[in-house]
């Protein structure tokens with residue numbers, strides 16, 4: 209099954225390679241991995257999308273927790289959560305009919321055209337991975353020059369929050 | 377007062393109580409060597425190869441329970457140390473490895489003797505650090521010792537660029553340390569303790585399977601107490617030998633690929649398995665599909681990732697082995713309920729029947745020296761209480777089977793990584809830690825040549841190590857697999873051009889004795905025990921066709937042993 213694991217990790221050189229190395233050394237799947245600092249600059253938040261049997265997912269969680277740099281971990285998939293992926297896509301639009309059609313589709317998917325030239329549209333789209341896939345599919349035959357996706361990030365719904373435990 | 381980074385490092389090591397370090401100098405660590413030279417509290421042991429420094433520190437750590445410390449230079453110094461670091465990692469040995477690094481300004485420039493030490497060692501350390509600021513040295517060393525010695529122990533590498541060791545900073549050593557990202561031990565649930573004791577008491581065919589975790593945590597007293605209180609059979613893993621005295625009647629010896637018939641059948645047929653500080657390694661379980669088919673399992677381990685990794689357990693108890701066993705003992709002693717004595721008596725009858733197979737028998741009447749015989753005699757002469765290091769191969773398995781360890785921390789071998797070349801340098805670390813004790817290195821003519829240069833170190837420090845070379849003229853364990861599974865096609869398992877080990881030992885200033893007659897074995901061993909100022913190299917010419925039995929072939933269940 210697909211799992212989204214979020215971790216707070218010390219914002220230190222090499223932290224990312226410890227996580228990436230763990231996945232490659234133990235042969236775990238990694239579908240996407242994103243990382244960036246948080247509001248606390250000493251911490252990074254990493255979101256890993258992975259898949260495997262229940263036993264493997266349990267091991268992945270434990271092995272990640274065992275990494276000395278990992279401060280907190282949460283398997284988002286265990287509770288209700290929201291996930292987002294961002295896509296930037298550059299499309300060749302030759303004639304006005306095609307321009308109209310692409311614009312219409314982008315609107316339907318709540319995408320935004322963020323750059324325009326005589327022949328190109330660059331569209332920004334945010335949503336779940338499925339939604340981005342659906343958009344790509346709906347574009348059909350158009351000439352796509354580039355697709356960039358951020359990889360999934362996620363956050364739990366409601367009160368639950370992945371934070372430092374207060375040390376007071 | 378301001379100190380240089382090198383002095384801060386040395387002062388920090390002193391604060392950690394370090395008395396010995398094993399190392400080899402080079403450009404990147406010259407400031408550190410200069411600082412070492414100017415003090416007397418820490419003794420530096422000069423090895424002849426960095427791999428040996430790590431194995432020696434490893435032997436020191438395993439035999440004392442205190443972390444071993446290594447100092448090597450950048451580049452090739454660090455890469456030579458990697459085998460020893462990985463060896464320590466696989467067997468959860470606490471170790472601090474300080475590696476020099478090229479000056480900060482050159483990092484990433486393919487500088488002379490530069491390697492990405494943190495990158496190379498990452499998969500085989502518990503943690504590693506690159507120190508980027510002289511002010512961080514003290515704190516990093518504190519963290520390194522804390523991480524290496526708590527929870528599941530392991531090696532920690534601290535990589536220090538040369539310029540950092542010359543810069544100055546105020547020295548103050550942190551008294552305590554806590555890390556928000558590292559909580560080595562979580563408290564154990566009392567209800568889980570209660571449940572585990574109930575399960576143990578309900579057993580009709582119980583089995584205790586104890587491993588290296590008991591030795592690492594110094595939990596043998598609790599293990600012995602609970603085993604004897606229950607009167608249950610116990611088997612030790614290769615890493616756990618000595619935690620329970622081998623000569624006690626409840627001890628079934630080692631289990632696993634070359635374990636005893638009674639231990640493996642006991643495992644296969646038990647209804648409750650109590651795994652204590654053991655990790656269900658593949659050399660123990662054989663085919664996991666067939667492992668302990670009828671057992672409910674209680675498992676104590678300090679490392680959550682060891683729980684249900686290979687074999688699903690029913691009651692996990694995560695914590696220090698000693699703490700958990702103490703808690704279980706307390707509950708157990710209060711219970712009125714006792715184990716079902718009739719069932720237990722029947723189970724012991726069954727076990728004793730298996731025992732009577734005498735699975736470790738060998739041809740005692742042979743004229744040729746049988747390796748098992750040498751080890752049995754070694755046991756007699758040293759009462760099973762010597763420190764015995766080993767290399768890897770048949771001799772290692774025979775030592776495990778026939779030396780019959782009576783005490784913990786006496787059996788020092790590379791179980792996880794299986795590193796040939798481990799035995800001799802490890803023996804140096806053990807002997808330096810225990811100058812008055814008998815230290816033997818049981819080895820083979822293949823393995824001993826992988827770190828033979830250490831005979832020089834041993835001479836330099838006058839270490840009275842007894843090298844027991846079981847010289848069968850072949851890479852025996854490889855040969856055995858080729859005999860069993862490759863129809864006797866002995867590819868590269870025969871060694872030509874062996875040195876004359878006696879002359880070799882003598883050229884290093886040691887004693888050497890070649891033993892070709894069975895009737896000379898005891899005399900040679902007795903003679904060896906008398907030498908106190910240098911090593912003795914006993915070259916026993918043994919049967920090259922002898923195999924290690926019993927054996928569970930790959931993919932087999934515990935009840936599918938090949939017996940002699």
Ligand SMILES: Cc1ncc(C[n+]2csc(CCOP(=O)(O)OP(=O)(O)O)c2C)c(N)n1
Nearest residue numbers: 769770771794796820821822823851852853
């Ligand atoms: C560094 C290393 N290389 C290769 C091996 C594979 N190996 C395992 S046992 C063995 C043979 C060891 O021969 P020897 O030391 O003579 O011991 P014997 O088995 O004959 O007792 C080999 C080559 C290993 N364990 N370690």
